[in-house]
Structures are given as structure tokens and as C-alpha cells.
Amino acid sequence: MRVVMKFGGTAVANGEKIKTAANLVMRSKEAAENMEIVVVTSAIYAVTDTIYEHANRIAEEGKVEKVKEFVGELRNKHNMVASVAIDDTPVLKKVKDEIKERTAEMEKALTGICLLGELTLRSLDYIGSFGERLAAPILAGAIQSAGIDAVHFTGGDIGIITNAEYGSAQLMGGIEQEVRARIMPLLGDKIPVVCGFTGETKEGKITTLGRGGSDYTATIIGAAIDADEIWLWKDTEGIMSADPKRIKNARKIPYISYIEAMELSYFGAAVLHPRAIEPIMKKKIPIRVKNLLNPDDEGTLIGEEQETTKKAAKAITLIENTSIVNIAGTGIGSISDIASRIFSVLAAKNVDIIMISHGSSERTLSLVIDSAQV
Ligand code: ASP
Ligand code: MG
Numbered sequence: 001m002r003v004v005m006k007f008g009g010t011a012v013a014n015g016e017k018i019k020t021a022a023n024l025v026m027r028s029k030e031a032a033e034n035m036e037i038v039v040v041t042s043a044i045y046a047v048t049d050t051i052y053e054h055a056n057r058i059a060e061e062g063k064v065e066k067v068k069e070f071v072g073e074l075r076n077k078h079n080m081v082a083s084v085a086i087d088d089t090p091v092l093k094k095v096k097d098e099i100k101e102r103t104a105e106m107e108k109a110l111t112g113i114c115l116l117g118e119l120t121l122r123s124l125d126y127i128g129s130f131g132e133r134l135a136a137p138i139l140a141g142a143i144q145s146a147g148i149d150a151v152h153f154t155g156g157d158i159g160i161i162t163n164a165e166y167g168s169a170q171l172m173g174g175i176e177q178e179v180r181a182r183i184m185p186l187l188g189d190k191i192p193v194v195c196g197f198t199g200e201t202k203e204g205k206i207t208t209l210g211r212g213g214s215d216y217t218a219t220i221i222g223a224a225i226d227a228d229e230i231w232l233w234k235d236t237e238g239i240m241s242a243d244p245k246r247i248k249n250a251r252k253i254p255y256i257s258y259i260e261a262m263e264l265s266y267f268g269a270a271v272l273h274p275r276a277i278e279p280i281m282k283k284k285i286p287i288r289v290k291n292l293l294n295p296d297d298e299g300t301l302i303g304e305e306q307e308t309t310k311k312a313a314k315a316i317t318l319i320e321n322t323s324i325v326n327i328a329g330t331g332i333g334s335i336s337d338i339a340s341r342i343f344s345v346l347a348a349k350n351v352d353i354i355m356i357s358h359g360s361s362e363r364t365l366s367l368v369i370d371s372a373q374v
Pocket of ligand 1: 043048196197210211212213214215
């Protein structure tokens, strides 16, 4: 069996959880002969947010001593997590050296940003990638410490080549063969541990696949290597009927179709990266969303089959911070003509439309868009 296992931020939130994750990988590997596993990791819980917040503040305030302070905190945090996650002393030492190296690289970049007072999308991607690039060595070290050889890679290392749309980069054509060619020789005795979320342009500049992009990394790899299944490990039971933080009696959904999962994520549920279904849909590779703290539970299965239900809805979700733009007037004339002109203008500015409606009078058109794009 060939499985891609992705550990989300909450599944690698601290040293104990990383140890649990590593043991799970080891047990799964030993459970069956010919078990082939590729691991994808997110950044440690909340690290990506913290990095973006600090990068913005550093660019704004221009205080170089803040760079040292922040990078120092980040280094300590990862060192502490590594010390709990990794028992093997030589492995721990190697991982701490890697953390030191990567944080030094980060400090240089942040110092540049601080002095210039300028934070481009390109530098945001580069800085943002450090969340995963600091987590992967720790998870790989923990797996090694658990007794299986593991090697870590960035997305670029294993062939995730993208365009230069920083912040939400698009895959280049033909990368599937490249990813396959780079991953397949590693399978078997070794466990590749890949940084989720990250890609690279042809010129070698680091890009990211959009927030929550580690899911997408997992399915890109899964499709490329013809995985039998993709397992997304979280610290919840699976995909829930609503956000359990808001709705106390939210229930686990045992089965959901690709289309439904995709709709849910487009409509704001933090269940999956919205594009994560695309790579695996044609090959019909099932995804399981599983609970790290209860690994024997089935979790949620996401698959091809559409299941009909007598219930009005399977799940409820919401998108926050949206705005309605109303375009109205007696001069509007034909709605199809004005709509096509409005959509071309919005497309030219990369404004995503979440929802559209127009009155039957053909005098108003309303668009719901992300408030940030107003
Ligand atoms: N670390 C990235 C984020 O916070 C990607 C991910 O977790 O999937 O968005
Ligand atoms: Mg996620």
C-alpha cells in the first residue's frame, strides 16, 4: 500500500504530538510489508501566522533589534519542540544545527526587509516558507529517532514547480512526472518528509500554494505517485458538520464526496485547501481525514461517490469578512452586456467573486467579494 500522510499544524503543535506523529508513521510502516509512506508536514501550529505578523511589523517599524528578538524566539521554540520530539542524541544535535542554519537564513532575509521597509509578495512567500522548513527537519528527526530512516525536502526539492504568482502560486504543467521521478526512488526503506505549502519557480524562487496549502501538497504528491490513499492527520475527529469552535453539537461526517468537500472549503470551512481535490479527482484517490489522538477511528472518508440524504444539509459553513457591491441604475440596459463588462474588469484585477445575484428588473447587480478586495 502506498500512502501520503499529511500532518497539519495542530498535529505537529508541540514535541509530544510530533513524537505521536512519528510513532504513527513507524507503526503504519511496520503494519504491512510493502507499506510505502510519504510524509507532508505543515508548520507547527500558529507559526505561519506569527511569521506573517512579525514580518509586517518589522517592515513597518524598521527596528533591527526586533528581528533578532523574533528569530531568537522562533529558534528557541523549535529547539524546545525538537528536544521533546527527538530522543536520539546525535539526531537531535543534527536537527538543532539545521534549525540554527535555517533561522540564520531567515534572520538575514528579515533584516533586509527591516532595513528596506519593504515587504513584497515574493519576500512574504520566502519568509512564510520557514514555518514548514523548520517543522520538516524536526518531524524527520523524530521519525529517525523512532527507528526509520527519514529525509526532509522542500516542495521545490521534490519538483513542485509553480509560476511566480506569489501568495497563491499555480502549478506549472507537467510537474506530475517530475514529482513522480523524484519521489519514487525514495520509497521503500526511507520516509521522505516534505514541507507542505511550499513550491519553487523555475528560477528557484520559493513560492507558496496559498494558506492551508499543505493539503494541496499532499494531494499533488498523491496523484503523482498513484497513492492508494491520502491521510490528513488533524487533532479533530474528521470533517465536522459545522465549526466545533462555534457550534457545540457539531457532528463528525463519516463520508463526504469530493464535490461536497470542495464546496465546503470554497465556502470557508477550514477542512481542506480548496484546490486539494483537483489533483486526485481523476484518479479517484480517496482521502481520509483522521484524528492523531484516536488513530484507529475511521475519521472522515472523502471519495468519488455522491451520497443522497433526506437531511436538508450535511454541513454548514460561513465566510467572514465579505462585502456586497451593488451596481445599479436605470442606465444598465441589458444585464448580460453589463455583466460581461463588470466581470472582465474584475478578472483583470484578480478579484474573486464569491456570489452573484441580479434583480429581475435588470437594474441591479450584486456581487459578494472578499472585503480585502473592496
Ligand atoms: N502553514 C501553512 C498555513 O498556515 C500551510 C498549512 O498549514 O497547510 O497556511
Ligand atoms: Mg489546514
